Amino acid sequence: MTEEKNTSISQLALVNAGAVLGEGVRIDAFAIVEDNVEIGAGTHIHAGAIVRSGARIGCQCEVHPYAVIAGVPQDLKFRGEETTAIIGDRTVIREYVTVSRGTASRDKTVIGSDCLIMAYAHVAHDCVLGDHVIIGNASQIAGEVEIDDWAILSGSVLVHQFTRIGRHSMTQGGSKVTKDIPPYAVVAREPIAFCGINLVGLRRRDFTEDEIRLIGDAYRILYAQGLNVSDALEEIESSLEDTPERRRILDFIRNSKRGIVKG
Structure with a gap:
């Protein structure tokens, strides 16, 4: 043989x-x-x-x-x-x-x-x-645990069972992940929180500026306008163009069983 x-x-x-x-x-x-x-x-x-x-x-x-x-x-x-x-x-x-x-x-x-x-x-x-x-x-x-395409976990990250980590996200080293991390996000701090979108990673993977802008707008609605999650998702759906990125964000959050990280 x-x-x-x-x-x-x-x-x-x-x-x-x-x-x-x-x-x-x-x-x-x-x-x-x-x-x-x-x-x-x-x-x-x-x-x-x-x-x-x-x-x-x-x-x-x-x-x-x-x-x-x-x-x-x-x-x-x-x-x-x-x-x-x-x-x-x-x-x-x-x-x-x-x-x-x-x-x-x-x-x-x-x-x-x-x-x-x-x-x-x-x-x-x-x-x-x-x-x-x-x-x-x-x-x-x-x-x-489910970790989607292109996600990056830095060193010594602890991920709780049944958690989901979205595509193109990045998690800071030493983080304790107990909630779902939505796609395209950067998460850090203790306790873990949303810190922005993965701008460097998205540009490296040839996302257009329009795609990146829409992702940023979606997360500003979700985390910066004081809306609850349900209202924020409705606002994202009604106010932003229907793109694959928008659909992934909405589907991920709506299907989250553990809830997503806070802002």
Whole structure:
């Protein structure tokens, strides 16, 4: 199998015969790959990393030393059911990261493509992370959290279970996230609060000035006019142009189960 697939497996690695390896996979010394694992083409499993049963890792990923993918959930309701941890293509998992597999709640933990999960971070059971997400060093993501595309969490952020973090948002290091963070927002301080829109990030991702202006107007109505949330959403809907950005803001807030961060 190694020769046919052009894989590179160290003689000091432990790779179960039931693991399915794509073309050009590299597995370094002292790495462990258990049964019921799939690893996509070109992925590199570094020395000492552990890829446990239920892992589904995409193509061109990197799993750095001593990371653990698809570990057993740290959840008392887990009863040994067969679940998965899914990692998208080109995602980088740095040293000592732990990613738990799912429970019966959702059956899977998902990290999207082109993500960066920095050292010592934890992604708990049944979380769903979109594409291009960055999780800073030592951030801890509790169970069943949803993090949308392009969101950035700085270092040592603590995220409460069932929280949702919107796309293109940025969370200051050391924050304690107990409420939902709406899209395009920058949040910081203690207790955590809305501090403006992610202007730098939006410009880097080629949002137009008109799109950025509308996002800013929406959040001024929400946070600066003294309206309650329901009235603010009605004002946003009636006074601002119908755009994908406006719809995402409205849908996110209306569907928030924990409520959004305060201003």
